[in-house]
């Protein structure tokens with residue numbers, strides 16, 4: 001480990017990457033695999049790059065045990081372009097789709113889909129300031145819907161689905177931008193999973209899409225080439241130049257997850273890290289209080305307030321002073337948020353928990 005001091009990085013996205021991955025990329029940056037050039041300078045049709053590309057796809061398939069009837073795609077445009085691509089490919093003006101609203105990102109996806117077809121709210125927790133995930137029995141959708149859309153982790157409000165709805169013959173589409181790779185997931189429960197990379201997967205610039213192959217055949221054909229999933233599926237995500245450096249980094253992050261013991265090990269790590277901070281909140285006698293209801297709490301984004309507004313400002317200022325980065329809540333909701341993605345070390349979370357206890361002792 002090099003001696004460069006790493007920040008206590010709780011950024012919501014882009015966010016911390018594993019130090020091991022950053023250092024390996026640094027070592028390989030100037031001369032990748034004796035090629036005399038960096039991976040960024042190579043043709044995306046070269047053997048070296050193609051190996052990186054296919055290796056990343058294979059590792060993601062293996063980590064998630066993705067069944068053979070799914071394709072893994074590497075696209076661009078972030079999680080946000082998927083808000084457009086999903087309905088553009090799978091929703092016509094005479095069709096319906098159901099959206100479960102659990103926060104700002106699902107609202108954005110919902111709004112975008114309105115441009116394409118008839119959209120319904122299958123459930124919403126907006127009246128409750130998005131403090132919880134709806135109970136599975138509250139969810140209402142139709143068997144004739146083109147799909148049902150959910151946001152698996154609500155980055156801004158700090159809630160996360162624990163059990164996913166079973167939608168039977170209607171494809172379930174999940175925006176997993178902020179909790180992909182954080183725990184095992186049964187991919188066969190979903191028609192489409194998508195995620196921008198910059199929270200748990202790598203640097204920004206690459207978007208992972210896992211899509212069931214039969215859907216590719218059902219998709220609309222009269223849409224722009226680059227916005228068709230099938231274009232990318234048929235070309236192994238090499239129809240045009242992919243974000244090669246981002247995909248290389250994603251591959252290294254996947255290797256790192258394997259070395260940590262896979263998704264189960266990552267999940268229990270994440271549980272331990274989040275518990276450190278939630279325990280401080282729960283044992284603070286109301287000095288700190290969480291935004292999310294405890295049964296809906298996210299292991300990735302811990303949202304909380306300090307009981308007194310001035311004290312909250314002071315908390316954020318002193319935390320910044322003490323080297324904690326990214327603890328301000330999203331600009332739309334305020335408060336505090338600690339994003340504890342996969343690459344945020346246990347020690348970093350411990351340091352925050354200790355800081356929170358010390359701050360409370362000093363100020364109550």
Ligand SMILES: *Cc1c(COP(=O)(O)O)cnc(C)c1O
Nearest residue numbers: 078079080105155175177178196
């Ligand atoms: C960050 C985020 C997005 C937006 O991702 P971009 O890559 O910036 O487009 C979408 N959905 C969720 C759940 C997110 O956390």
